[in-house]
Amino acid sequence: MSEIFGIPIQAFMGQLMLGLVNGSFYAMLSLGLAVIFGMLNIINFAHGALYMVGAFMAWLGLTYLDIGYWQALLLAPLCVGVFGVLIERTMLQWLYKLDHLYGLLLTFGLALVLEGLFINIFGVSGQPYSIPDELSGAFNLGFMFLPKYRAWVIVSSLGVCFATWYVIEKTQLGAYLRAATENPKLTQAFGINVPLMVMLTYGFGAALAGFAGVLAAPAIQVSPLMGSNLIIVVFAVVVIGGMGSILGSILTGIGLGVIEGLTKVFWPEASATVVFIIMAIVLMIRPAGLFGRET
């Protein structure tokens, strides 16, 4: 068996893996958007920019401070998370009582500021970030070569996604979080510090974006534009999946990544638009989204 639907199996599996890698990024970012939206009622347009900042932190760390990939994987999300907390404290916290659209507009402005600053300093061209030694090379699976780094991206991002799901759905902290999402006033009346949880939620969402950025750094070139190109696709993913369910956003993200990868094999011209086309179809058939529950 060397061909599948008339496509060499090597190329087919290669695109499938790339689709899974992209899907992992979609899943992590849409998960972050969903968690933030649940607690803050804000669509975080700056999510793509935070992802880009995460990747740049890893690159800057390696280039100027000799901080390796593994340390960056821990430090960069931490820095981005702290940055997120600062954003929440200084700006977002004043918007909770207002219409949702102001949150979108404010974070859009933040995304422009971040992107513009990084373009101004680093230019629009990409900076290469080499794959760490432990993860370079490939596994020989007999019928195909699986680059180790791609396997690592898929495994680690799925791990993070499911850890997030577990914390939110199965632990005491998660129960507080869900309670605060459902009814903040009542939850606060029970003595739970809701504003603190809101702040940490945004910080966590930002850190998740930063983590995705570090994972992405060796897979694609680090460039100031990497975030804004991605975030619009992630918005479409969120519209398709709906933000009501954590598992739903993970599954939708990965599924759409795979579909996009396969489209690259069979109809390359449509690969950039296929997610949007699926979104249009979902809107026609099931306007609330696949996992959505809309009031």
Add this chain to the structure above:
Amino acid sequence: MSRSAIGYIALLAFGLAAPFFIYPVLVMKVLCFALFACAFNLLLGYTGLLSFGHAVFLGTAGYVTGHALKVWELPTLVGLLAGAGAAAVLGWVIGSLAIRRQGIYFAMVTLALAQMMFFFFLQASFTGGEDGLQGIPRGTLFGIDLADDMNLYYLVLAIFAASFWLIQRVIHSPFGQILKAIRENEPRAISLGYDVAKYKLLAFVLSAGLAGLAGATKALVFKFATLSDAHWHTSGEVVLMTLLGGMGTVFGPLVGASVIVTLQNELADKVGSLVTVIMGAIFVVCVLAFRRGIVGESLALYRRMIGQKP
């Protein structure tokens, strides 16, 4: 004569005299973006719908008008109308999909569909890809040569004035009242028996068509249509113009567009890519401290001064 009539006449007089002391192409650019922002404000300010992909109508109309004038060699007026018409048709398609979701999802759907069209324009052959469509002839109108900037200026001013008048008529019509009712309380508008989806769609198509007219005019002024007109950055710009000027106010978009276009024009060669940073910072400041915009805040201040409750 009422105060607002004096205001309109003063504004028109300024518009007629402007090209004699300001570079006409700059004023035309301001007018194109002001029309774009006014069309957008009809949707955001008066219907409460935030479309985050409005640039797609500006860009589409630019391409259609450019193609009609350059390749099909149609008369200028027909070319302009073709551009606006194409944008309205696209507005009908995107609008009927987007109104299926409310609030923040509406913004995300419009943004995503606009991005889809952007990729389509990037790949399609008639748009010239990244180079854009260049060398669009301006042609003539009723025997007047539009290649001359001054002649074209008065056409652009007439288009803007007519559209502005149309938008005012719409806002103050019974149709406009229903749009405002939808903005204030959608369930209530439904319970009063209005087919809300139909009104929203009509407002969307109208706004898209007028945004298209702005794009068509812009293509005529600059003699080219580019991909950047359809980019989400431009969608963000029109949101910023409306927000800065004052959404839901009559003159807000005009003021916002004048400020932003002038600012970009002044800053472009001084600070380069920092323009984006400044635009983003204005966004942040507007949302945090200045939500009624320049016109809205001035009106509130005026009302306070004459001792009226806001």
